[in-house]
Amino acid sequence: MEFRNREGNEAYAFSLPRRNRAPGTSAFVRAKDEASKIEYCLRSILPAFDEIHVIDNGSRDDTGEIVRRLRKSAADGSRIRLHSYPFRVARFGPEHDETPADSLHSLVYFTNWALSRCTRRYACKWDADMVLAGEQQAAFARLIDGLDRGWPAAWSLAGQTVYRTPDGSFLSPRGEVNREVRIAPCGYAARFHKREHWEQLIRPRWLRTRHFAPVCFRELKFLDEEEFDHWSTTEFPSPRKRREWASFQRLRGGGADDADMGAARRLPATFLHDQVASAGRSESSAVWPGRSPRVLPRWLPRFLGIGATRAGTSWVAAQLSDHPQIRMGRKEIHFFDRKLGAPAPSGSARDRVDRLRYLARFVRARGGGRQGAGGRGRIRGEITPAYAILEPAVIRRVAEWMPDARLIFMMRDPVERAWSQARNGFPGWRGKPLESVSRDELISFFDSDPVRRRSDYAICLRAWFEHFPREHFFFGFLDEIRERPEDLMRDLLGFLEAEVVVADAESLRKPVNAAAPVPMPDWVRDHLEREYAFDADEVSELIGRQVPWSR
Known part of the structure; x- marks a missing residue:
């Protein structure tokens, strides 16, 4: 379903699909000037959700910078997506009531736009001042996993208001608990509508509403900040909001005692840090498990091509499979992303069986040369570009099995990569000519998590760098295949410690698995350049050389 704004700004038109195909749960977090809370908020929920979309609504503080830092440094930080919504949004109350629902400045339009960023089957509206309660994180994770x-x-969640005083202590007043429907199937059927004073999630009648019983989050209010600036009135319509306003004013004025606050419970000064610490995820420490000087077992691969999709990996596979010293099976065996499943405990019986299943693919793999060269290739490897976006636990298992493996990572302009995947994917996988694909289908395809993540090279590489040192990586570009393929192959074979045997120039310049040459429409380019605005300088810094695109 297409949503357009009355201002005619096509860049912020959006659609809500009838259903999202990827399993899992997305969270979206609307944030404006939340620098003091956003890190606690995100760290508490990172382990729970499959992806978290932070919508920065023109923050004037360091909110955006903190989110970008977390994406790079936090465990599971790759799950965070940062978006910008630069328009002033009407505040709750009379301003909201006077603003048309289809305006860019409407809270309803803003919230549905935020919802449209989500790509999983379920979506959760999580506010930037909410922190998942440490004692409920395991139960909440089970809820999310079972959706x-x-x-x-749809599911309602309950939260307790917590006030931080200027001296750094925290108060949790009895009775200030609110419950709201925050989780629902992601799509057009469950979306936000305009109601008096605020927006409200409206669900179809057939959708049952269930309630997660325990109080599972803390809603933070800091007395040294203007916590009610997002309201355009102090004549609040709901008893809960009036109670919060009264508590806030009494505490800020220093005149509240336990009787005023309903026997408020005083929390330790380390309260916020304790909530985040109990999330159960420690920061990774760039230690590569299982690394040792020992030689790899005889049949294990010595190299993996891990990405990126539509960046020249088929060409690389074709050249390597023809080398007399290299033994490869077919390209894209998809063992770690499709066949392995959830990794078994390291060293367990199932882990040993999984390793044998993987090894079997290389026992059968053919040797180099077009006729197999008698199966004498001594350097075994495989190329599956989907490995670029493996989950951290699976990458860890790769490192445990093959700690000394060499890794090949090919890249191209992220926008061109996504368009090539569409040109190849719709006719090849879905049996649908690209010309017949609707605009909504293309936008949904480009905004889906697997497609987007394949173009976010920095996030992909940081996940792998947690388990393999940079010297184990070979970085190449599609531009090099087109402009100087001989030099690229010489460098790659030297990296793999193989004899430098390069095919003739005509063979090297022959395209492999090229997508149909369909020009990219201007609106597609505009959409991708806006949504795929990944930092080229960040990638250059990570790989130690300049990338051939800039954006």
Whole structure:
């Protein structure tokens, strides 16, 4: 379903699909000037959700910078996506009531635009001042993990207001608990509508609403900040908001005692840090497990091509499979992303069986040369570009099995890569000519998590750098295949410690698995350049050489 704004700004038109195909749960977090809270908020929920979309609504403080830093440094930081919504949004109350629902300045339009960023089957509206309660994180994770099973349902969550005083202590007043429907199937059927004073999630009648019983989050209010600036009135319509306003004013004025606050419970000064620490995820420490000087077992691959999709990996595979010293199976065996499943405990019986299943693919693999060269290739390897976006636990398992493996990572302009994947994917995988694909289908394709993540090279590489040192990586570009393929192959074979045997110039310049040459429409380029605005300088810094695109 297409949503357009009355201002005619096509860049911020959006669609809500009837259903999202990827399993899992997305969270979206609307944030404006939340620098004091956003890190606690995101760290508390990172382990729970499959992706988290932070929508920065023109923050004047360091909110955006903190989110970008977390993406790079936090465990599971690759799950965070940062978006910009630069328009002034009407505040709750009379301003909201006077603003048309289809305006860029409407809270309803803003919230549905934020919802449209989500790509999983379920979406959760999580506010930037909310922190997942440490004692409920395991139960909440079980709730999220079980959403894909059984009949669809919406879920309400309960939260407790917590006030931080200027001296750094925290107060949790009894009775200030609010409950709101925050989780629902992601799509057009469950979306936000305009109601008096605020927006409200409206669900279809057939969708059952269930309730997660325990108080599972803390809603933070800092007395040294203007916590009610997002309201355009102090004549609040709901008893809960009036109670919060009264508590806030009494505490800020220093005149509240336990009787005023309903026997408020005083929390330790380390309260916020304790909530985040109990998330159960420690920062990774660039230690590569299992690394030792020992020689790899005889049949294990010595190199992996891990990406990126539509960046020249088929050409690389064709050249390497013809080398007399290299033994490869077919390209893209998809063992770690499709066949392995959830990694078994390291060293367990199932882990040993999984390793044998993987090894079997290389026992059968053919040797180099077009006729197999008698199967004498001594350097075994495989190329599956989907490995670029493996989950951290699976990358860890790769490192445990093959700690000394060499890794090949090919790249191209992220926008061109996504368009090439569409040109190749719709006719090849979906049996649908690209010309017949609707605009909504293309936008949904480009905004889907697997497609987007394949173009975010920095996030992909940081996940792998947690388990392999940079000297184990070979970085190449599609531009080099087109402009100087001989030099690229010489460098790659030297990296793999193989004899430098390069094919003739005509063979090297022959395209392999090229997508149909369909020009990129201007609106597609505009959409991708806006949504795929990844930092080229960041990639250059990570790989130690300049990338051939800039954006």
